[in-house]
Amino acid sequence: MWSRYVHILLILLLLVSCKNKKKILKDIEAADLKAKMEASDVITEMKKNEFNFTTLKAIIKTKFKTSSGENQSFKTLLLIKKDSAIEANVTYLNIPILSTLITRDSIKFVNRREKKYFVGSIASVSEYFKVPVDYHNIENLLVGNAISIDSTKDHYLIDFEEEVYLSSIKKSELKDIIDNKKTLDGWMYRYWINEYFRPGKTILNNPKKESSLEIIQKDYIQIEGQEIPNHTTAVFSNPYDTIDIKLNYNKLKLDKPIEFKFDITDKYEPYEE
16 A cells, blocks of 8 residues: 555656656556556545645735736735635735625625625626636635545546646547547546645636636645645636736735624625626
């Protein structure tokens, strides 16, 4: 048993984004690689190495850019109570501009500049952005855990075009889908796993909806014996826009008392539908 996980770790160390390491991978027979590192074993190790916490508080330097022309930088006070709620308060030059509260089934936000607010379901936001969004995906994204991975479903360890990753699609079908020779009805998930058994890169594609989500997480820091990515980039693309978000953590605290202060007062009006 121990020997098997040593082999898994050694293979993962070969995958970390370095050209010399990729060259070594090219010399490894696909059958041998899959024999040493089955997808189910990797997912088991990923679950064991998930970032675990009760509460989280952090200051995040945030950059937000869209293909329609928006380009902003601001600070975000992030509060998370695991499996329950996420509050984000955005400021620019210490002036509050946006507050958001996300629960397991709803999302609320207040635009303090425009004196407007929104209250809706996470499902409606998912449909608008054409990406599979739910509460746990958002929480996992913020702490560097894998999103949308279901250990009860089949995944495959793919050695394809000098890269190795976990995929929800078989290798025999993957190339045809990427080359648009075969239609995929739904989402395709791919995870590039790093030496911490965490997703260094994640790509979700839905060719039929022309939508995708790409996440890069790197520069891990250690807090209370656990690793968390210090830099996260998430790019959402759909037929209407591309949204690029960059997060850089600062002043991170775990398992301390936190207090959610989100509220919507009478001076705010709802956004028009």
